[in-house]
Amino acid sequence: MAVRLYHFPLSPFCRKVRLTLAEKRIEVELIEERYWEPSNDFLRRNPAGKVPVLRWDSRVMSESQAICEWLDETQGAPQLLPRDPDQRFEVRRLCAWFDDKFHEDVTSKLLYERVNKKVMGLGYPDSKNVKFGATRIKYHIDYMAWLLETRRWLAGNDMTLADFAAAAHLSCLDYISDVDWNRQPAVRDWYAKIKSRPSFRSLLADQVPGFPPPAHYADLDF
Structure with a gap:
C-alpha cells in the first residue's frame, strides 16, 4: 500500500488529516506542496488547487473532512466518529465550527x-485583520472552555475528530x-493532553523556513 499526503506544514486542514493518519498508525509519505504555485500534476490531483490531497494506492482524495471520515470508516481503531447519531x-x-468559523475569524x-502572505510573496500583514483575529481568538477559547466544563473532550467523553480539528488550528x-x-x-489542559499523544510528534517537528517556532512549541510541559 502506497500512501502519500500532499500537504503544507502550517495548514490546519493538512494537520487534521496527519493527526488522523498517525492516530490510526498509518505510515504516510509527506510531500510538501506549494499549492499557491500549482503544477499541472497537482491540479490533476485536485482541480480545486487545495491541500491536503491524499493518494491511497489508486485513489486520490481531497477535502480534509471527507478524507478523515473515509479513514475512520475504512481503517482500524481508534474510532474518531461516534456510532450514536446525536x-x-x-x-x-x-469540525465545521473550527474549519469554517474559527478559520474565518482567527486562522x-x-x-x-x-x-x-510572506511565504507566498503577497506583501505585509494587514494590521486590521491581525487585530481582529487577536480579539476573536479570545471568544473561541472561552467557548472551548465552556464546552469542557461538562465534557472530557470537546464533543463528549471520548476523543474525536472534533479535537483534531481544533488542535490542528491551535497548533498552527x-x-x-x-x-x-x-x-x-x-483549554490549556485539553491541549496538553492531546499534544502529548504520539500522533502529535510529527507536527511538533515541523519547521517553516524563515519562521522558527517558539521554545514552548514542542515542549509537552508548556
Missing part, C-alpha cells in the same frame, strides 16, 4: 497574515505564539 452530529458540528486573520497558531494558554486553564 454524538456524531456534535462531532461534525464542531485566516493571524496565521495567513503573519506567515502565508501556537507555532507563531498567537495563543494565550493562560486565558482558560481547561
Whole structure:
C-alpha cells in the first residue's frame, strides 16, 4: 500500500488529516506542496488547487473532512466518529465550527497574515485583520472552555475528530505564539493532553523556513 499526503506544514486542514493518519498508525509519505504555485500534476490531483490531497494506492482524495471520515470508516481503531447519531452530529458540528468559523475569524486573520502572505510573496500583514483575529481568538477559547466544563473532550467523553480539528488550528497558531494558554486553564489542559499523544510528534517537528517556532512549541510541559 502506497500512501502519500500532499500537504503544507502550517495548514490546519493538512494537520487534521496527519493527526488522523498517525492516530490510526498509518505510515504516510509527506510531500510538501506549494499549492499557491500549482503544477499541472497537482491540479490533476485536485482541480480545486487545495491541500491536503491524499493518494491511497489508486485513489486520490481531497477535502480534509471527507478524507478523515473515509479513514475512520475504512481503517482500524481508534474510532474518531461516534456510532450514536446525536454524538456524531456534535462531532461534525464542531469540525465545521473550527474549519469554517474559527478559520474565518482567527486562522485566516493571524496565521495567513503573519506567515502565508510572506511565504507566498503577497506583501505585509494587514494590521486590521491581525487585530481582529487577536480579539476573536479570545471568544473561541472561552467557548472551548465552556464546552469542557461538562465534557472530557470537546464533543463528549471520548476523543474525536472534533479535537483534531481544533488542535490542528491551535497548533498552527501556537507555532507563531498567537495563543494565550493562560486565558482558560481547561483549554490549556485539553491541549496538553492531546499534544502529548504520539500522533502529535510529527507536527511538533515541523519547521517553516524563515519562521522558527517558539521554545514552548514542542515542549509537552508548556
